[in-house]
Amino acid sequence: MNKRFVWTVPLLLLCAAVLSALDTDGQPALKLVPAPKEVRLRDGGFRVGPGTKIFVQLGHQTEDRIAAETLAEEITDQSGLRLDIIGMKAAAKAEEGAIVLARLQDSRVRRFLARNGLKADQVVGEEGYLLFSDRSHLIVAANTGEGLFYGVQTLRQLLRPEGKNLICPAVGIRDWPSLDWQNLQKGGARDVSRDMPPASLQLMHAPRR
DSSP states (O other): OOOHHHHHHHHHHHHHHHHHBBBSSSSSSOOSSSSOOOEEEEEHHHHHEETOOOOOOOSHHHHHHHHHHHHHHHHHHHHOOOOOEEEEEETSSSOOOEEEEETOOHHHHHHHHHHHOOOOOGTTTTTOOEEESSSSSSEEEESHHOOOOOOOOHHHHHHHEEETTEEEEEEEEEEOOOOOHHHHTOOOOOOHHHHHHHHHHHHOOOOOO
16 A cells, blocks of 8 residues: 555544534534524633622613623533622623623624624524623623523633633624514524523523533
8 A cells, every 4th residue: 555645644634624623614513402594703701700600680680680680590500600790870881801691782882892893783582692702701692582692602611611610712703593573474483592491491501511
């Protein structure tokens, strides 16, 4: 057998394995279920530590509390950290290093996300969400509590242990249901994952350990 062929085949297999682990931009692929419509990885990441707080906008606390508590429980399960959940006025500015669960009705949130390449356009709809993280910000934003809940399920999958803390890779994500509202009005099938109750979604989206 040709020696060049013997060495070439393993090399090609290695290259294929490396490429399969990368997205179209040559960056490490994220295994998220369900896979978001738009994902862009950036350099760095957001560290969740003992001083990190979870902010929920006042006026939506009752509806968004489930998402906040689900996130806090995930962080405790992975790291032992117990984060405070704090109400925040829409006009207030969250401190750096905080996790913010926001509504897209907040114009400042929309502008900040737009500056970072995440547009809150009509396609996001009632069940979609935007997720942004860098070294000093971690924001999940949606038009409704339902969309925010779905965004938190994605965030739970992004968190990974780093020493005694957790880290979320720097990323920009936009996601929305697979089927648009016009199709639903015509009696089309729904995106099944969006119809599941919160308990089922938590199990389906729970990170594998």
